[in-house]
Amino acid sequence: MSAELENALVGSLSDALGNVKIQDLKRLSAGASRETWSFDAVASNESHQLILQRHRSGIPGPRDGLDEPRLLRCARAGGVRVPEIVAADTSGENSIGAPFTISRRIRGESIPRKILRDDSFAAARKGLVADFGRELAAIHRLEMDSSGRIPAMDDPLAVQRTLYEAFDDPHPVFDLAFRWLDQCRPRPRRPCVVHGDFRMGNILVDSGGLAAVLDWELAYIGDPAFDLGWLVARAWRFGEVGEVGGVGARTELLDAYQSNGGVAVTLEELRWWEMLACLRWGVVTMAMVADHRQGRSSSMEQAVIGRRVVETEYDVMLLLMPELVRPELVRPELLGEASA
16 A cells, blocks of 8 residues: 555656655544645655645545635745645546645644643643634635635525434534524624634644644635634633633634734624534534444544534533623623523
């Protein structure tokens, strides 16, 4: 397998680097949709440290309407900290045998447990929330016309409702969340490029802070507050108490985002988007349960994640009853609407 992939990499890199020799090819992970490999490509006595991300067999390729490599190049040109793309193909008709990207390797850690707890990242943790605000503001400033083909999402709540109802598996807590979200919807923001999965686990961190933003396959054109709400969801705190990825406070994130050119977002508005994020994650876990039960997936990882539906219900209830944990978010008329 490694020899076959090494030969495929040689062909894929010929246009960008010329004749290369592949060294130290190592598989790093097999995520839900993509494999990640680390390797060195030696050309003309120069060694290029690279990362291959290849779509897994049996998993649908890039979403229609998304040219992720072009978006990454646009993001890099716009000042977002992303890896430099060396070669890419979104069609799957190539020597790699699947859609892929090859980018320059950036040193850093992506495992949340290590970022949140290891002493070597103690200094980096102090500035991470400010880093998050800066990077999200830069992402949301990207020019849509030059960012490649990106699908639009007019109403993310309607998308989640359609997915949820397709399961025919009622969860009263989720039903209540849909009702609350319908009744308390904030005014829409001007659409922009949205990362779609900005969270702990999809960033690289080094000793100085955030080194790169990864995993752009869920990017779309929509409301910028979506990324903020997704980031602060409790699922991405990995057992730590910080409201933003386990490392800081919501107010700190909103201040950092606005000070770097992002729009002003209130805590009340963020609460709506955080509720949507919890609901979205709940629907994802339901999908994993369905895939496991119906034999579409034999992944033990998906089965384990699927059992977290109840954790998501708990998160939704905390947001529906914020007076239990965060009195500053309470607005009586919203609580009345939710309980009516």
